[in-house]
Amino acid sequence: MTTFVHLTDLHISAPEPVDTGLHSDTTATLHAVREMIDGMATPPAFILVSGDLTNHGDLASYQSLRTMMSDLKMPVLYALGNHDTRAGFYAGMLDRAETTLASYDHEAVIEGVHVITLDTSRPDKIGGELDDAQFAFLQAALANQPGLPKILMFHHAPALVMDPDWEWECLSFAATARLAEVVKGHAIAGIFCGHIHMDRFSQWYGIPLVVGMGQHAALDPLFHGQGIRMVQGTSFSVCVLRDSGLTVTCVPLPSTRAETGRHTLADLRAYEAARATAE
Numbered sequence: 168m169t170t171f172v173h174l175t176d177l178h179i180s181a182p183e184p185v186d187t188g189l190h191s192d193t194t195a196t197l198h199a200v201r202e203m204i205d206g207m208a209t210p211p212a213f214i215l216v217s218g219d220l221t222n223h224g225d226l227a228s229y230q231s232l233r234t235m236m237s238d239l240k241m242p243v244l245y246a247l248g249n250h251d252t253r254a255g256f257y258a259g260m261l262d263r264a265e266t267t268l269a270s271y272d273h274e275a276v277i278e279g280v281h282v283i284t285l286d287t288s289r290p291d292k293i294g295g296e297l298d299d300a301q302f303a304f305l306q307a308a309l310a311n312q313p314g315l316p317k318i319l320m321f322h323h324a325p326a327l328v329m330d331p332d333w334e335w336e337c338l339s340f341a342a343t344a345r346l347a348e349v350v351k352g353h354a355i356a357g358i359f360c361g362h363i364h365m366d367r368f369s370q371w372y373g374i375p376l377v378v379g380m381g382q383h384a385a386l387d388p389l390f391h392g393q394g395i396r397m398v399q400g401t402s403f404s405v406c407v408l409r410d411s412g413l414t415v416t417c418v419p420l421p422s423t424r425a426e427t428g429r430h431t432l433a434d435l436r437a438y439e440a441a442r443a444t445a446e
């Protein structure tokens with residue numbers, strides 16, 4: 168039996184300058200979550216953080232996050248999301264002096280669990296993507312550690328609905344189809360993701376698919392489909408992997424669920440177009 172914690176969408180923003188685009192005090196939330204993790208009766212063997220580590224991908228925010236997580240006694244595994252930048256992450260979290268744009272894909276074995284992490288972020292996209300090299304990495308990783316339960320982590324969950332208007336909230340349809348082929352026949356205990364800021368659990372081709380609300384702000388699932396409605400709300404998950412399978416227990420933090428904003432699909436398309444132009 169292995170206990171671990173799933174965090175996602177931290178959206179840390181360095182204290183200065185004040186980030187007026189932030190919907191909540193993400194630093195305070197992470198400190199609160201840290202306290203709760205530190206007090207767990209069964210300390211987690213590791214912590215998964217499935218992307219959007221920072222709100223703007225700037226160096227100072229990664230350095231701030233690194234400081235906040237520095238005294239944790241267990242390994243912390245990170246994925247990158249659409250709010251992250253590879254250059255900022257590598258410099259701020261890993262001390263890689265050179266600016267590198269390489270995807271951050273990695274694997275680790277901790278207390279008998281094999282965790283494979285893929286970087287689905289793309290600079291000009293809200294939605295997620297995986298390229299040939301990443302699929303090759305995944306195929307090789309899946310062949311490693313035979314007999315150990317495997318956990319996959321990436322920011323963008325596989326697409327569940329093939330509606331082009333909503334491809335921004337998941338892994339691309341093409342990558343989703345290819346991923347389904349690659350994982351077929353492998354014993355995968357769970358896939359952990361974020362991005363859409365709501366706690367959502369699915370069964371995807373027999374694999375438990377866990378999306379966390381995260382530690383920033385929530386999307387209102389009751390409004391979903393008419394655009395997005397953002398509300399206050401954060402949670403994280405305590406996960407237990409047993410021989411019988413995976414259990415995920417959400418730990419919601421107190422919230423008013425007050426609305427913080429609404430965006431139409433046209434707003435989101437305009438935002439993505441502006442990002443593409445800026446690149």
Ligand SMILES: [Fe+2]
Pocket residue numbers: 176178219248250362363364383
């Ligand atoms: Fe996010």
